[in-house]
Amino acid sequence: MTPLSDAEPTPVETAAGRTDESLPVDARSRARPTMRHVATLAGVGVKTVSRVINGEPNVSAATIERVMRAARSLDYEPDLHAGNLRRADGRTRTLGLLVGSVDNPFAGAVHRAVEDAALARGVAVFASSLDDDPEREQAAVSAFLRRRVDGLILTTASEDQAYLAPELRRGTPVVFVDRQPAGVTSDSVVSDNTAGAALATRHLISHGHRRLAYLGDRHDIRTAQERRRGFLDELGRAGIATGDAPVVEGLHDEETARLATLALFDADEPPTAIFSAQNLVTIGVIRALRELDRHLDVALVGFDDVPLGDLLVPGVTVVAQDPHAIGRLAAERVFARLDGDESPAERIIVPTRLVERGSGELPPRVSAR
Amino acid sequence: MTPLSDAEPTPVETAAGRTDESLPVDARSRARPTMRHVATLAGVGVKTVSRVINGEPNVSAATIERVMRAARSLDYEPDLHAGNLRRADGRTRTLGLLVGSVDNPFAGAVHRAVEDAALARGVAVFASSLDDDPEREQAAVSAFLRRRVDGLILTTASEDQAYLAPELRRGTPVVFVDRQPAGVTSDSVVSDNTAGAALATRHLISHGHRRLAYLGDRHDIRTAQERRRGFLDELGRAGIATGDAPVVEGLHDEETARLATLALFDADEPPTAIFSAQNLVTIGVIRALRELDRHLDVALVGFDDVPLGDLLVPGVTVVAQDPHAIGRLAAERVFARLDGDESPAERIIVPTRLVERGSGELPPRVSAR
DNA sequence: CCTAACGCTGACATCGTTGTCAATGGGGCA
DNA sequence: TGCCCCATTGACAACGATGTCAGCGTTAGG
Numbered sequence: 001m002t003p004l005s006d007a008e009p010t011p012v013e014t015a016a017g018r019t020d021e022s023l024p025v026d027a028r029s030r031a032r033p034t035m036r037h038v039a040t041l042a043g044v045g046v047k048t049v050s051r052v053i054n055g056e057p058n059v060s061a062a063t064i065e066r067v068m069r070a071a072r073s074l075d076y077e078p079d080l081h082a083g084n085l086r087r088a089d090g091r092t093r094t095l096g097l098l099v100g101s102v103d104n105p106f107a108g109a110v111h112r113a114v115e116d117a118a119l120a121r122g123v124a125v126f127a128s129s130l131d132d133d134p135e136r137e138q139a140a141v142s143a144f145l146r147r148r149v150d151g152l153i154l155t156t157a158s159e160d161q162a163y164l165a166p167e168l169r170r171g172t173p174v175v176f177v178d179r180q181p182a183g184v185t186s187d188s189v190v191s192d193n194t195a196g197a198a199l200a201t202r203h204l205i206s207h208g209h210r211r212l213a214y215l216g217d218r219h220d221i222r223t224a225q226e227r228r229r230g231f232l233d234e235l236g237r238a239g240i241a242t243g244d245a246p247v248v249e250g251l252h253d254e255e256t257a258r259l260a261t262l263a264l265f266d267a268d269e270p271p272t273a274i275f276s277a278q279n280l281v282t283i284g285v286i287r288a289l290r291e292l293d294r295h296l297d298v299a300l301v302g303f304d305d306v307p308l309g310d311l312l313v314p315g316v317t318v319v320a321q322d323p324h325a326i327g328r329l330a331a332e333r334v335f336a337r338l339d340g341d342e343s344p345a346e347r348i349i350v351p352t353r354l355v356e357r358g359s360g361e362l363p364p365r366v367s368a369r
Numbered sequence: 370m371t372p373l374s375d376a377e378p379t380p381v382e383t384a385a386g387r388t389d390e391s392l393p394v395d396a397r398s399r400a401r402p403t404m405r406h407v408a409t410l411a412g413v414g415v416k417t418v419s420r421v422i423n424g425e426p427n428v429s430a431a432t433i434e435r436v437m438r439a440a441r442s443l444d445y446e447p448d449l450h451a452g453n454l455r456r457a458d459g460r461t462r463t464l465g466l467l468v469g470s471v472d473n474p475f476a477g478a479v480h481r482a483v484e485d486a487a488l489a490r491g492v493a494v495f496a497s498s499l500d501d502d503p504e505r506e507q508a509a510v511s512a513f514l515r516r517r518v519d520g521l522i523l524t525t526a527s528e529d530q531a532y533l534a535p536e537l538r539r540g541t542p543v544v545f546v547d548r549q550p551a552g553v554t555s556d557s558v559v560s561d562n563t564a565g566a567a568l569a570t571r572h573l574i575s576h577g578h579r580r581l582a583y584l585g586d587r588h589d590i591r592t593a594q595e596r597r598r599g600f601l602d603e604l605g606r607a608g609i610a611t612g613d614a615p616v617v618e619g620l621h622d623e624e625t626a627r628l629a630t631l632a633l634f635d636a637d638e639p640p641t642a643i644f645s646a647q648n649l650v651t652i653g654v655i656r657a658l659r660e661l662d663r664h665l666d667v668a669l670v671g672f673d674d675v676p677l678g679d680l681l682v683p684g685v686t687v688v689a690q691d692p693h694a695i696g697r698l699a700a701e702r703v704f705a706r707l708d709g710d711e712s713p714a715e716r717i718i719v720p721t722r723l724v725e726r727g728s729g730e731l732p733p734r735v736s737a738r
Numbered sequence: 739c740c741t742a743a744c745g746c747t748g749a750c751a752t753c754g755t756t757g758t759c760a761a762t763g764g765g766g767c768a
Numbered sequence: 769t770g771c772c773c774c775a776t777t778g779a780c781a782a783c784g785a786t787g788t789c790a791g792c793g794t795t796a797g798g
Contacts, residue, residue: 403785
């Protein structure tokens with residue numbers, strides 16, 4: 001805050017003794033100060049400023065003090081990218097994170113965990129939303145790469161991520177979250193989708209249900225396929241004809257899920273229990289059941305937790321994922337790779353947990369229809 | 370994908386005719402390709418590659434084709450930061466966004482709106498969480514500035530944002546969201562906190578309540594002060610002694626709010642109605658009322674919407690903000706400033722809306738205590 | 739037929755920083 | 769006293785891109 005007492009009001013002499021009037025040293029200047037400005041004001045060379053800013057050794061205490069004062073008085077902020085251009089390690093201390101949508105609670109929790117891990121290492125995070133659009137995915141990745149992020153944490157919507165192969169060959173760490181990669185090998189952190197879906201299904205069956213419906217996401221999303229498989233496999237194990245079970249796919253938001261549920265109960269032999277394979281779908285189902293006033297006699301288990309699910313009536317039974325752990329583990333993988341871990345690509349499976357809150361424990365009841 | 374048919378397998382001749390073996394042109398190379406690699410492979414100068422990559426005019430169609438093929442075969446991605454160093458406009462096409470926490474639904478909606486506006490302009494967004502920590506705020510801003518973001522959209526926790534003055538003088542657009550700036554003048558986009566809080570309070574009073582409690586955020590947050598003032602002013606207008614009304618502040622998450630609510634009902638003359646001034650506080654209050662089994666006879670209006678608030682019993686009456694509009698307007702201000710808008714700093718007030726769902730319409734009932 | 743103009747192209751300096759290296763000077767030790 | 773060593777410091781090139789400018793060949797106009 002205090003301007004330098006000595007050098008402030010007039011052009012300053014450089015170390016070489018010549019007066020350089022082309023460098024305004026006024027702290028109120030409009031231009032963004034560079035290391036040269038700081039060096040001139042402090043009366044040292046730019047390299048010395050660089051040493052001080054980066055805490056390198058072999059600078060005298062007096063010089064450090066002069067440089068720091070000059071930097072403060074100019075409100076100097078080093079240009080990380082210019083430095084990065086020359087720096088040996090080539091790190092931008094930046095990460096790219098791609099999630100379904102930054103306003104989805106699952107994504108928010110992942111994001112938060114990634115941010116916390118990144119903050120501890122002075123790494124900033126670019127976040128983008130995918131909207132399950134493969135083009136948007138590639139555009140986002142390209143935007144990240146042009147900005148030379150040190151690593152990527154990606155939720156993908158594309159059929160195949162082979163387009164990342166060259167980048168992987170260059171050594172950029174890529175960790176897939178929520179969905180497994182296809183066409184390319186790299187670390188991934190996912191929930192145990194098949195087991196979780198089976199667990200949900202088994203839970204409903206154990207409460208006497210035989211007529212279960214599956215409501216899920218787009219079929220071309222691997223994660224959705226796995227959950228569907230977990231559901232169908234479990235039906236099979238219980239000796240329930242899977243051909244009869246209504247399987248509705250392609251639901252991607254509350255509204256489509258709500259309409260699909262209404263349609264389900266408008267048809268013959270509606271289910272007595274529903275397994276919804278995604279948080280927004282679960283919410284849509286709840287809305288529909290309320291509308292039909294069937295929320296107290298149709299059982300429901302959702303995959304992925306729902307905000308305030310414990311406060312609804314009935315409470316929403318879910319197979320909860322652990323998005324915070326997913327984000328944390330993904331960030332840890334990225335940083336481990338950056339720190340030189342060359343071990344084979346790992347698939348980290350984060351267990352799910354059945355949370356009984358009421359909706360999943362309702363007994364079957366024949367429709368009064 | 371297809372390697373160049375002609376130039377691929379061997380070192381390539383430069384335009385000057387000399388063979389440059391120091392530049393590996395193999396698409397499978399480990400090194401990240403630069404414009405020089407592309408230029409060498411295409412047999413043109415770097416400036417021509419630059420022209421093609423940036424879509425500048427005056428390049429022959431044949432040259433464009435050659436360069437594009439070379440760039441694709443090397444999986445070349447331009448280095449935005451290197452270009453930015455030299456580019457005249459000095460724009461990184463990057464924005465810094467600071468919100469309360471990226472996993473808060475309000476922040477998620479703001480973030481999403483900012484991202485959508487940014488995407489349309491090819492701008493990437495850094496997102497960070499504030500956690501109402503002034504040090505974290507300054508660290509995040511500094512991290513953004515070192516990365517030379519083109520603009521900032523900030524939620525602040527500090528007493529005073531004078532530290533931003535030099536940056537503002539340099540012309541960096543800064544838009545404050547959710548909270549007004551102090552000690553510095555710049556654009557802001559906020560909800561009408563005072564009016565919204567008054568509206569909520571009036572609503573409770575109009576349903577017969579005279580004993581209202583205020584549960585809110587830290588008092589040193591301006592937004593919280595405004596909401597508190599709206600509450601107290603409205604009590605005053607209704608002729609209710611404000612001295613009697615329990616005002617609990619310093620609540621920052623569900624748990625502290627829950628405990629504060631429990632304490633409130635453990636004391637003499639508990640309120641018949643509660644105004645909770647923030648979404649997490651509202652949730653904590655709901656949990657406490659459930660625990661006490663008082664959720665059907667203590668009225669509640671929250672400031673800021675709560676996920677699934679319409680599905681709870683009773684539905685949660687709230688004064689809803691419009692986080693999407695806040696984010697969109699903030700981004701629009703930033704881009705307008707970047708496009709040269711020099712008009713005086715603007716304070717954009719986004720109206721709030723009372724959403725009646727049941728909890729706010731409960732009549733007063735004397736405690737059975 | 740000469741010249742001006744234009745389209746196309748590449749050499750070079752430059753952006754703000756860091757790596758390399760050499761120069762300086764003071765202190766310790768023989 | 770003399771020499772070496774080390775701490776301190778700055779000049780300079782380089783990172784990957786773009787702005788400037790000059791040079792080339794071709795075409796249009798007089």
